[in-house]
Amino acid sequence: MKAAVRGPTGTAHRLLVIDDEPDITRLIEAAARAIGLEVRSINDTNYFEKALAAFQPTVILLDVSMPDRDGVELIAHLSKGNYSGKIAIMSGTDARYIQMSSAIAKVKGLRVAGTLAKPFRMQALKDLLTKLTSDSPETPVG
Numbered sequence: 001m002k003a004a005v006r007g008p009t010g011t012a013h014r015l016l017v018i019d020d021e022p023d024i025t026r027l028i029e030a031a032a033r034a035i036g037l038e039v040r041s042i043n044d045t046n047y048f049e050k051a052l053a054a055f056q057p058t059v060i061l062l063d064v065s066m067p068d069r070d071g072v073e074l075i076a077h078l079s080k081g082n083y084s085g086k087i088a089i090m091s092g093t094d095a096r097y098i099q100m101s102s103a104i105a106k107v108k109g110l111r112v113a114g115t116l117a118k119p120f121r122m123q124a125l126k127d128l129l130t131k132l133t134s135d136s137p138e139t140p141v142g
Contacts, residue, residue, distance in 0.1 A: 013133045016057035017041040018048060018074065019090070020066045024118065028061060031125050037133065045069040049077065059132040060087040061116070064101040071101055079108035086111045086132050092118035 015037045017028045025041035032039040040055045042048060045068050060078070064071025071089065078087070087110055089102045098115050105112045114128045 012036075012038050013059055014055055014057045015039045015059045015061060015129070015132070016051060016055055017061045018045065018051075018066070018071075019043065019061075019063040020045075021063075024063075028125065031122065032129055035126070035129060035133075037129065045074060048074055052078075052081075052083075058085045059113075060085060061090060061128075061132070062087055063090050063092075063118075064097065065091045065093045072104055075101065075105045075108060075110065078110055079105075083110060086113040088112070088114045088116060088128055088132055090116035090118060090120075 015032050017025050017032075017039065019025050019028070019041070020043050022043050025043060029039045029041055037059075040051060040057070042051050045066050048069070060083075062071050062074060064075075071091070075087075087105060089098050089105065089112065091098050091101070095117055098117060102112050102115055113132050116124060116128050
């Protein structure tokens with residue numbers, strides 16, 4: 001097992017994955033654990049607030065196209081709660097929706113560290129996870 005990836009305060013990075021597709025969350029969980037991240041996933045946005053409070057993630061990977069509540073609503077919740085960790089936006093919808101959601105998150109003061117279009121290549125996921133857990137400043141999402 002790999003050593004836990006640590007943040008600037010020395011605590012292990014905790015990744016919360018929000019996606020309505022269980023196969024996607026399992027794939028992301030496996031990749032995240034392989035690089036030493038603590039990871040939890042939810043496939044139902046109705047459990048978002050509970051997972052956020054209980055797990056206290058330092059990084060979030062958020063699918064913005066979900067049933068019940070979409071990612072923009074969850075972005076608003078993160079902003080209202082002054083979430084200070086990094087987030088990445090993902091979706092299998094039009095790339096413009098991903099970019100719009102990222103822009104909204106940035107305007108709301110969130111630290112957007114990247115995007116991921118589905119379907120994705122494993123290397124793109126690994127690169128994003130590395131970026132999310134690096135202590136370097138965010139780079140513009142483009």
